[in-house]
Amino acid sequence: MDLTTFLIQCLNSVQYGLLLFLVASGLTLIFGIMGVINLAHGSFYMIGAYLAYTLASYTGNFALSLLIGIVLSVLFGYLLEWGFFSFLYEREHLLQVLMTFGLILVFEELRSILVDDDVHGVPVPSWLEGSIPIGNNMTYPIYRLFMSGVCLAIAVAMYYLIRKTRIGMMVRAGATNREMVQSLGINISLLYRFVFAGGVALAIFAGMIASPVSSVYPGMGNSVLILSFVVVVIGGIGSVKGALVAALLIGFVETFGIVFWQQAAGALVYVLMAAILLWKPEGLFKQGT
């Protein structure tokens, strides 16, 4: 493998990993702070993609679609928490699993009814089309760089939010010790709603910006969900830093795995997870980091 190809695969790995991080960070925070296991998280990703498709068809403007999508997704997350997830907080894991499993089915069918079951493409916006040259004879799509850039910007923003603001402090505290935060009199329901809406919005947004690259198809939520779970297991529940590290790790394993041993690529990530579980059954990083 020559240097250029290697570089390209690295860029792909980072882009894939960062995208996965967007989705998984929401999942790990929702679990770490609210103690809710949400199987439907992958569905948000799928919703994002289909949302991008429908909005793009209506407005014809990708940037506008993204903006509208963000607003809609925060609203959606807020309502979903208020109307459904708030009932899940004190339940046993088994019941949470089932309820969110049912939610997946509901989302899939609603999408089927409201949009359709077909595969769609979302056009790359014209101002991001094209590729830049890398090395002597290879090029790399600008849009993918844009994706990585946006995800990275969001990751940095999350870092600042969580580490340097009061809200972030509450989030971290909640992730480390839920009961304590409640007893400190912090408006826990508002915090929960905020975190949940944020997590949902991140996943939906990830689906939106990924749509020009990965296209839009019915099963797309499933694989993202499972991988997000692997990210959370490897990175440690409630740890955003862990989610980032794990997501990038998985990005590299998957990307290079496909290059070197295509057939086993799908299973390789799980081998990685197995190895890490043997070493650290609770993930790489602690809650709240």
Next chain:
Amino acid sequence: MKRYAFWIWLVAFALAATLPLLPPPIGTEFYIALGTRILIMAIFALSLQLLVGYTGLVSLGHAAFFACAAYTVAMLTPEYEAGNGWWLVLASIGTSGLLALVIGILVMRTRGIYFIMATLAFAQMVYFVFHDFAFFGGSDGTYIYFRPEFSLFGWQLVDLEDLNQFYWFTLLALLITVAVLAQLLRSRLGHAIVGIKYNEQRMRATGYDTMAYKLASFVIGGMFAGLAGFLFALQYGFVNPEFASWHQSGNGLLMIILGGLGSLPGAVLGAVVFELMRVWYQDLTEHWQLLLGGTIIAVAAFMPKGLMGGFSGLRLPHRRFARVKATAPAQTTATTVMQPQEHA
């Protein structure tokens, strides 16, 4: 109710055995096939019940063992003739048990939510192995053209190609499953397993190697899931990666919640109700998954104790042999406290 449990089972099995003999429209191919499928799903639900309802291990990857056995029988069945039934059923159950052992060792150190996610992820791995390796037939899967032969000293014991006989064969498998699990739960192993569900810390403090017991439960559950997979593959004549999908695992969980956790009849009841519901919904609309999803949510939200929860609560299906010296009347219904253990 407990005293009559044995007789109720007996009657239920006897009634079930008459299904193929009933006059149409019930005794027709469609219903016999549906009945067979329900019996197989009951075995699957029972195997999961051991894990979830009795050991407290919430596994979201149980379908992996179901699929493993199915693929085993598919790959080992000869292409042009019926295979040896004894060998095939042993091999199927054996490979799923082995897979359960390997996965079990890897996940047993995790607790609570990690356990759930890890089991899900490993089942996905199994799914991918079946899906991506051409050896297994890829996403299309493999076919089984001849159901195996079970013969003893040259005498054919049962003709599985016959619809009715296959139904009775499956019914026998269910009977064996119920009998073995019931006895297991009555034995020391069973008591220890349930003790772990109620309070793992106390079990360890008392001197039980809880890790080993949980692993045993996981493997036994995996083997019975394999039995279900073996039969399912034979019934439909094909296997594909979807057998390992988490939808299958999730459906299993729904069945035991529906019927009632920690109850053997509950698992069977849950499987029956689930399958009937599925057939009914599929008949109603092409968007039947919406109804199914809604039902799952409703059941989890409003009926977490399941159908059996109304009858007997969550008692162990074992007789108390308390030789009480005082004349205190024997307790019948316990105020059961289902302690959600973090080791789930």
Next chain:
Amino acid sequence: MTEVLMRANSVSRHFGALRAVDNVSLALARNEIHAVIGTNGAGKSTLINLLSGELPVSSGHVLLGDREITGWSQPQRARAGVGRSYQRNNVFLPLTVYENCRLAAQMATQRPWRIWESAGHCSVSRERAEAALERTGLTEVASRVAASLSHGQKRQLEVAMCLATQPSVLLLDEPLAGMGPEESERMLDLLRNLRDGHAILLVEHDMDAVFAVADRITVMVNGGVIASGAPTEVRDNEEVQRAYLGEQV
């Protein structure tokens, strides 16, 4: 003459910078009740966890008889005769009192592979359970569900389950917690009774109880031992009075 059944040699346990247990040594001898007292946060519960095997030591050794058991897991120690009761009720709530003890007693004859044998028929576990119930005075409530017992009875059940495993060493974590005066007296009688043949470690807050039954007392403050000896010695020890008893006067 005193046969030491269990010994802790300079055990320590750190949690980061916090030294929960700091260089503690003590010996548990047969026919002796050795009480450990100290203020809240002195490290008493951590010490029990170290002895029972629930927590690994950061340094030091634990010996059972002559055997080095520092690396042994909790189930291993329990099977070797180390029994433990918990500060908070840790019984099997959905089971009856008898079933609780029987399940505990079953640890001696686990035989998990004998699936064809019904657990309830196991005579060994049956006898041991009944003996434990008899000794703790719970025979009359044997068929009541544990969840329906009074607090005091649940504490008795804690001890009964410990006894059902026929341990040689008993590690009792605040068995009198939350008990009224009558129940406490009963428990103390039980403890005096149990002294015969067992080595008992008693972690307690109730000073009167401790001085009533203990043969030896060890006082812990901030993870370390400040005094250890016969009750009269300890009572007269100035440092102890200052650190602990003095606050009560």
